[in-house]
Amino acid sequence: MREMTGGHDVKTGAMVVLPDAEAIAQHMAKWLTEQALAKKGSPFVLALSGGSTPRRLYQILASAEYRDRFPWANTQFFFGDERFVPESDAASNYNMVETEMLAHVKVPPANVHPMLTSGDPAQAAAKYQAELEAVYGGKTLEPGRPLFDVVMLGLGDNGHTASLFPRQPVLEEKKLWVSTCVPDDAPHTRLTLTYPAIHSSRHVVFMLAGAGKREA
Structure with missing residues (x-):
């Protein structure tokens, strides 16, 4: 598990190496609860992030222990990315x-903010940014006043995180907080x-499990 800290411009980082995905999820549940409290x-x-390791984290947070x-x-739950599929779809992170x-x-x-996945994707992205602006209390990100306390991320086999896929225009986006992506190597x-x-966060945490992610 890799954590980066630094508010608006993330500049420092730390890596926590744990034996397996279960240990990562348990560690993250404890750490996230401490941060929230x-x-x-x-x-x-x-x-929030999708993926198998976060899935286990969510199960732990819903357990009797947590x-x-x-x-x-006191927590506002947003999503780092979402496939443009119905909320009932098995591919939906919200689901x-x-x-x-x-x-x-x-x-x-009212504390749960799923991304809208119907209608026009660009309009859905704009609506989600408006939700973020309402919680943030402004339309411009300010150094020293992060948008998020924690952003959870994974890492795909092709190096993408959230839905920031290689070769896509969204990688160059400098103003919008939420945008669309149509990957050429994923559905x-x-x-x-x-x-x-993402950079406007007190903590950015990559939950990575498996030998293939060791050098990430």
Whole structure:
């Protein structure tokens, strides 16, 4: 597991090496709960990730050990990316998070912000940015005032994170916080946080498991 810290411009990093995916998920559950409990006076703003290792994390957070400790009512749950498929689709990150965690805990519905996956993708991205702006309290990201407390990310075999795929125009986006991506090596149009939004976080955490991710 790799964590980068530094607010608006992430500049420092630390790596935590653990024996397997289960240990990563357990470590992350403890760390994330500590971060959320430490946030007082304002909401804890979290960007969730899809993937098998985060799936286990969500199961742990919904377990008896954590579901009465984690500050669900003080947490705003956003998503780092989403496939442009119905929320009921097995490929939907929201579907996975809802099934494994949100359906089992006492989180106010208004605190959960799934990405809209119907209609025009560009308009859906704009609507999601508006939701982020409402929580942030502004339309311009300011150094020293992060958009997120934690952004969770994975890493694909082709090096992509969130839905920032190689060779795609979204990689060059400098102003929008949320944009679209149509990868040439994976199915589905995507919505994704952009680099400016990801960098505006107190912590950016890559949850990586497996020998293929060792050198990432």
